[in-house]
Amino acid sequence: MSATTQPMVQPPVAAPAMAAIERPGARVWRRFRHHPSALLGGTLVLAFVIVALGSPWLAPFDPAANDWMAIRQAPSAAHWLGTDDVGRDVLSRLLYGARASLYAGVLSVVIAFIIGVPFGLLAGYYGGLVDATISRVIEALLACPFLILAIAFSAFLGPSLTNAMIAIGIAASPMFARLTRGQVMAVKTEDYIEGARAVGASDLRIISRYILPNVFTPLLVQATLTIATAIIAEASLSFLGLGQQPPAPSWGSMLDTAKNFITQAPWMAVSPGVAIFIVVFGFNILGDGLRDALDPRET
Secondary structure (H helix, E strand, O other), rough: OOOOOOOOOOOOOOOOHHHHHHHHHHHHHHHOOHHHHHHHHHHHHHHHHHHHHHHHHOOOOOOOOOOOOOOOOOOOOOOOOOOOOOEEHHHHHHHHHHHHHHHHHHHHEEEEEEEHHHHHHHHHHOOHHHHHHHEEEEEHHHOOHHHHHHHHHHHHHHOOOHHHHHHHHHHHHHHHHHHHHHHHHHOOOHHHHHHHHHHOOOOHHHHHHHHHHHHHHHHHHHHHHHHHHHHHHHHHHHHHOOOOOOOOHHHHHHHHHHHHHOOOOOOHHHHHHHHHHHHHHHHHHHHHHHHHHOOOOOO
């Protein structure tokens, strides 16, 4: 008898190992887009950036043009958010004021990053006397409230938006230095750092090639959160007359003017106040979302 020939069943081909590994960028985006508050924060921040950069095309009027026939007019079809004490369109000034807040927020954080991160890298990597000296300076600056320190530096430099950004950047730099120092102290004991030393890599190469990329994620989150703080600081300095100078529009200077007419023309204060709240809220929840998305311990 002849045996019945059975068809051979091919075993399933296993997918390549690399196909099952999710790319880091895709993993971060997956976490981020499943974070509703982070998406809301990103949308608010993106809208703020578009408004700030597009203010010359979006503003219906010249933000510095006076109209003595339209002083403190309530919101209407002609002036959607009303006019101020000299007849300037509040909406136009609000849109242009977003540009000052954007510049102050971003550039102040860049200044703080440039100042604080190198000192934090030096203190965390070398330790000893270098760490002790830098840490004492950081602690002395952190002992003073951030806004008080920004006001002091701004008063010393003189009233202008540029000086306000520099003052805010200097006042915020100790936060970046302290965060960087702590992260470097945790990273420098890893095996790959010891391996780099063993093969004769210089300190500069170890710091720039192996340490800084591995401490950049928390610095990015801190930068996002600090932008919100810097926007509030710029508005505060402008409110006190130390930031953007009239007639150039700024949300802080708009609030400074509005405080004198809070009962006669409340719309002058509501618009910039709500704008500051929305933008700061957006940056804060965006920072929280980035922290969760970039956390390597999350799946």
